[in-house]
Amino acid sequence: MKKRLFTVILCIVFVLSLAACGASSDKLAAADTENGAFAVENDMELYSDSVADIGGDFKYSAQSSASGAEAPAEQKSTEEKIIKTVDLSIQTKEYEAYLAAMTASVAKLGGYVENSTNHMGSFYSSDSNRSSTYVVRIPADKLDEFLAGAEEKGKITRKTESQKNVTLEYVDLESRISAYKTERTTLTGLLEKAESLEDVLSIQERLSEVNYQIETYTAQMRVLENRIGYSTVTLNIDEVERVTEEKPTIISRIKNTFLDNLEELGEGLGDFVVNFIGGLPIIIPVVAVIAVAIIILKKIIRKRRNK
Numbered sequence: 001m002k003k004r005l006f007t008v009i010l011c012i013v014f015v016l017s018l019a020a021c022g023a024s025s026d027k028l029a030a031a032d033t034e035n036g037a038f039a040v041e042n043d044m045e046l047y048s049d050s051v052a053d054i055g056g057d058f059k060y061s062a063q064s065s066a067s068g069a070e071a072p073a074e075q076k077s078t079e080e081k082i083i084k085t086v087d088l089s090i091q092t093k094e095y096e097a098y099l100a101a102m103t104a105s106v107a108k109l110g111g112y113v114e115n116s117t118n119h120m121g122s123f124y125s126s127d128s129n130r131s132s133t134y135v136v137r138i139p140a141d142k143l144d145e146f147l148a149g150a151e152e153k154g155k156i157t158r159k160t161e162s163q164k165n166v167t168l169e170y171v172d173l174e175s176r177i178s179a180y181k182t183e184r185t186t187l188t189g190l191l192e193k194a195e196s197l198e199d200v201l202s203i204q205e206r207l208s209e210v211n212y213q214i215e216t217y218t219a220q221m222r223v224l225e226n227r228i229g230y231s232t233v234t235l236n237i238d239e240v241e242r243v244t245e246e247k248p249t250i251i252s253r254i255k256n257t258f259l260d261n262l263e264e265l266g267e268g269l270g271d272f273v274v275n276f277i278g279g280l281p282i283i284i285p286v287v288a289v290i291a292v293a294i295i296i297l298k299k300i301i302r303k304r305r306n307k
Contacts, residue, residue, distance in 0.1 A: 081170045081224075082163050084140060084231040088150060089158035095130050095239035098153045102134070102235065105149050111138040111230065130239045137230040146233065155243040166224060173221045180214045 092098040106113060114135045138146045150156065187210065191203045276283075 079167075080165060081167045081228050082140075082165055083227045084143060085162045085164075086143070086147065086231065086233045087158075087160040087236075088147075088156055088233065089236045089238075090150065090154045090156055091238050091240045091243050092154035093240060093243060094153050095237070098237065099132065101153060102136075102150070102237075105146060106136050106138065109138055109142040109146055111136055111142070111146070113137075114232075129241075132235075132237045134235045134237070136233050136235065138233055140229055140231050143231045143233070150235070154237070166228065170221075170224055170228075173217050173224065177214060177217045177221065180210050180217070184210045184214065 090098075103113065114137055116135070117133045119131045184207065187203055187207045191200065191207065194200045194203055
């Protein structure tokens with residue numbers, strides 16, 4: 001009886017121990033599952049953060065490239081295209097010598113005279129001094145040298161300089177010409193492969209339009225390059241007897257005023273003599289008519305008195 005009871009108790013303990021082992025293994029499995037899920041979630045979060053970081057870095061680098069100081073190499077290598085224009089007013093006492101020296105300097109520096117206007121003065125009026133206006137084109141790199149020589153045998157009384165940046169216009173023309181040339185190459189290849197007459201005519205029509213655009217923009221480019229490569233200088237040259245001083249003293253002002261008045265007096269007397277002598281063909285007949293009229297009037301008055 002005791003042996004049976006002991007055997008039953010052992011069986012119950014064995015069954016309970018098995019149940020306990022099963023429960024613990026289930027808990028461990030559940031814990032492992034939860035740990036695994038947590039690990040997966042952590043991995044996903046880390047991946048998302050990595051993607052976000054990568055996206056943020058990429059966005060930042062893109063913005064940095066777009067707005068940063070580093071420009072493309074082609075843009076860096078493009079020099080600024082500047083059109084320079086200078087306007088000078090010059091006084092000289094050696095008019096002919098100055099014109100000869102100026103034109104020689106233009107030729108020596110590789111420039112040319114674009115146009116000129118000469119006023120030779122009038123010997124029948126007080127404005128007898130000569131004057132000229134020259135528009136010359138000077139290579140841009142020789143402009144300073146020409147302006148330095150412009151003060152020889154003359155006095156610059158007014159100087160105006162202006163600069164115009166046409167870099168964007170120049171680059172735009174280059175881009176348009178390049179694009180049309182690329183299109184022309186493509187059209188030429190298509191023309192060689194065209195089989196139908198309709199395709200050939202259509203391609204040739206477009207090709208003629210492209211060639212016209214290339215010629216037009218090329219002509220504009222040449223004009224722009226000429227204005228960039230050759231600066232424009234306008235010289236207004238006046239012949240004077242006395243060159244204007246920058247800061248005249250009191251003595252020089254008195255001297256200049258006296259000489260000016262003396263010159264005006266001489267010119268006035270000269271004009272009177274010239275006008276009087278020149279008007280004799282009119283003055284003599286008028287004086288003769290007046291004299292005859294006076295004589296007749298005197299005779300009439302005498303007759304009336306005698307009566």
